[in-house]
Amino acid sequence: MVDQPVFPKLTATMTDGALRISGDFTVWTLASLPAGADGAKVIELGDLRRFDTAAAQYLAGRERDGATLRGLNEVQAALLGTVRKAEPKPEILPPEPQGWRATCERTGRQLVSGLGLINELAEYLGRFLAALGRAIRSPSEFRFTSLVYHCQETGLRAVPIVALMSFLIGVVLAFQGASQLKYFGAEIFVVDLIAIAILRELGILLTAIIVAGRTASALTASIGSMKMNEEIDAMRTLGLDPDMVLLLPRVLALIITLPILGLISDVAGLVGGGLMSWIDLGISPAMFTYRLLADTDVSHVFVGLVKAPVFAVIIGVIGCHAGMKVGKDAESLGAQTSGSVVRAIFAVIVADALFSIFFSELGL
Incomplete structure (x- = not known):
C-alpha cells in the first residue's frame, strides 16, 4: 500500500490585532497568511508543527517592524536566531565632512595622491637609469634601431612645428619690444x-612644451595600447625586459x-626677431648680427x-x-594620455622656474 503524500497545512487567524x-x-x-498579517503587533506561534528558514526570515522581518513573537519552542527559537545572524547588516557610512573639514580632507587626499605620483615617477626614473647602466655594460642588449626610429619620430618630425612657433615668437617679441622701447628712444x-x-628662456621652454604636448601623448598612447x-x-x-x-x-x-x-628653435626665433626688427625699426640684418654678437654672452646659450x-x-x-598605468578600457587610455600631457607641461614649467632661480643664484 502506497502512503499518500502529506501536504503542509497552515491555519492563521487575526483576533484583536494579534x-x-x-x-x-x-x-x-507563507502565501496563506491573511491580508492583515503584516500589521499584527503580536504573533502567537505556540501551535506550530513545522517551521523552516523562510518562515523564520519572515518572522525576523516582522520583529524588526516592532511585532512581538510568542510561543516558539527552543528549537524554533534557535532557528530564528540563526536566521537573524545570517541576515546582511547594512553598512553605516560616516557622515561626509562639511565646510572647512571637507576642504581639509580634499586637500589632504590630493596631497597624498601627488606624493604617490612623485614616488612612482621617481621609480620610473630609477628604472630608466638601471636600464641605461645595463645597456652600457651589455651593448648587445640595446636596440639601436628602436633608438633611431624614436629619434625620427620625436625629433625630425617635430622640426617644422618647433621652427614655426619659435619664428613667430621672435616676431612677437620684436614687435612688442619695439612698441615699448620707442618711447625711450632705445x-x-x-x-x-x-x-x-630666446636663447635663455623661451627657445628651449617653448620647444619642451611643444614636445611635451606632442611626444608625451604619443608615448602614452603607444605604450598604453x-x-x-x-x-x-x-x-x-618571452623573457624581454619592458624597460630595455x-x-x-x-x-x-x-x-x-x-x-x-x-x-x-633659438635660430628660428632670432631670425623671426631680426626680420621684424628690420621691417618695424629699420635695423638691418648686418646691424642686428653685430649687436647680437657684441652684446650677447655665450652663457645665455649654455643656460638655455x-x-x-x-x-x-x-x-x-x-x-x-x-x-x-593604462587599464583595459579605452577610457583609461584617453584619461592617461591627456593627463600625461598636462603633467609633463606642468613639470617642465616648474623645472624651468627652478633652473631660473638656480642660475640667478650662481650669477649666470
Whole structure:
C-alpha cells in the first residue's frame, strides 16, 4: 500500500490585532497568511508543527517592524536566531565632512595622491637609469634601431612645428619690444631683448612644451595600447625586459633630440626677431648680427641648452609612466594620455622656474 503524500497545512487567524499561526509554517504556506498579517503587533506561534528558514526570515522581518513573537519552542527559537545572524547588516557610512573639514580632507587626499605620483615617477626614473647602466655594460642588449626610429619620430618630425612657433615668437617679441622701447628712444636694445629672451628662456621652454604636448601623448598612447592588448605581458613571458625595449629607447631619443630642437628653435626665433626688427625699426640684418654678437654672452646659450636633457627626461618618464598605468578600457587610455600631457607641461614649467632661480643664484 502506497502512503499518500502529506501536504503542509497552515491555519492563521487575526483576533484583536494579534495573529495566531498554527500548523505548518514553511515556504509553501507563507502565501496563506491573511491580508492583515503584516500589521499584527503580536504573533502567537505556540501551535506550530513545522517551521523552516523562510518562515523564520519572515518572522525576523516582522520583529524588526516592532511585532512581538510568542510561543516558539527552543528549537524554533534557535532557528530564528540563526536566521537573524545570517541576515546582511547594512553598512553605516560616516557622515561626509562639511565646510572647512571637507576642504581639509580634499586637500589632504590630493596631497597624498601627488606624493604617490612623485614616488612612482621617481621609480620610473630609477628604472630608466638601471636600464641605461645595463645597456652600457651589455651593448648587445640595446636596440639601436628602436633608438633611431624614436629619434625620427620625436625629433625630425617635430622640426617644422618647433621652427614655426619659435619664428613667430621672435616676431612677437620684436614687435612688442619695439612698441615699448620707442618711447625711450632705445629701439636698438630690442636686439638684446630678443637674444636674451630666446636663447635663455623661451627657445628651449617653448620647444619642451611643444614636445611635451606632442611626444608625451604619443608615448602614452603607444605604450598604453600595448598594455591594453597585453603585449607587455607577452614581452615578459618571452623573457624581454619592458624597460630595455620600451622605456630606454624612448627617453634616450628625447635626450638626444631635444637639445637639437632647442638649437633650431633659438635660430628660428632670432631670425623671426631680426626680420621684424628690420621691417618695424629699420635695423638691418648686418646691424642686428653685430649687436647680437657684441652684446650677447655665450652663457645665455649654455643656460638655455643645459635644461634640455632634464626636460627630456621629465617628458619621457612621465609619458612612459602614464602608458604603463593604462587599464583595459579605452577610457583609461584617453584619461592617461591627456593627463600625461598636462603633467609633463606642468613639470617642465616648474623645472624651468627652478633652473631660473638656480642660475640667478650662481650669477649666470
